Amino acid sequence: MKDGRGARRGGKTSKRKLPRLRLDHVGIAVPDLAAARRRFEKILRTKPSPVEDVPSERVKVSFFELGEARIELLEGTAPDSPVRKFLDSGRSGVHHVSIRLEGGDIGVLFEELSALGVPVIGDGPGEGSGSSRVFFIHPRAADGVLIEFSSEETT
Numbered sequence: 001m002k003d004g005r006g007a008r009r010g011g012k013t014s015k016r017k018l019p020r021l022r023l024d025h026v027g028i029a030v031p032d033l034a035a036a037r038r039r040f041e042k043i044l045r046t047k048p049s050p051v052e053d054v055p056s057e058r059v060k061v062s063f064f065e066l067g068e069a070r071i072e073l074l075e076g077t078a079p080d081s082p083v084r085k086f087l088d089s090g091r092s093g094v095h096h097v098s099i100r101l102e103g104g105d106i107g108v109l110f111e112e113l114s115a116l117g118v119p120v121i122g123d124g125p126g127e128g129s130g131s132s133r134v135f136f137i138h139p140r141a142a143d144g145v146l147i148e149f150s151s152e153e154t155t
Contacts, residue, residue: 019101020101023069023098024100027148031087033073050062055077057082058082059075095146096148097146098150099148100151119141121135122135128150136148
């Protein structure tokens with residue numbers, strides 16, 4: 001890329017500026033959010049955010065701010081919640097890694113990854129905690145790690 005204009009696709013040069021991606025948080029599945037908040041508060045020596053119910057994902061969450069990234073504790077609120085299923089399968093601990101999209105359209109990123117054959121979960125970005133929109137990449141695409149992409153977009 002001597003001219004600095006981007007990668008070539010099909011003989012054409014892409015001029016689209018790629019959005020910035022950064023680690024947003026690590027999600028940890030817990031069976032009891034209140035007890036986990038007390039443990040992590042002691043360990044991290046900082047107060048957690050208030051508990052937030054995220055009905056679209058069937059979870060309750062609370063965050064610990066750690067500089068540029070956060071730790072998210074998640075408790076499933078329904079038997080069919082992905083977090084509850086994760087814990088019921090005998091797994092525990094890290095549930096997902098969340099990557100924040102800055103300066104781009106999360107819907108476009110979803111479509112681009114889908115078009116590239118990356119196994120995405122769902123039909124497009126959905127409502128996440130706070131004012132975020134989120135979607136997930138299936139763990140089989142990332143060596144067993146569930147990856148969440150998030151954006152502050154609200155439309």
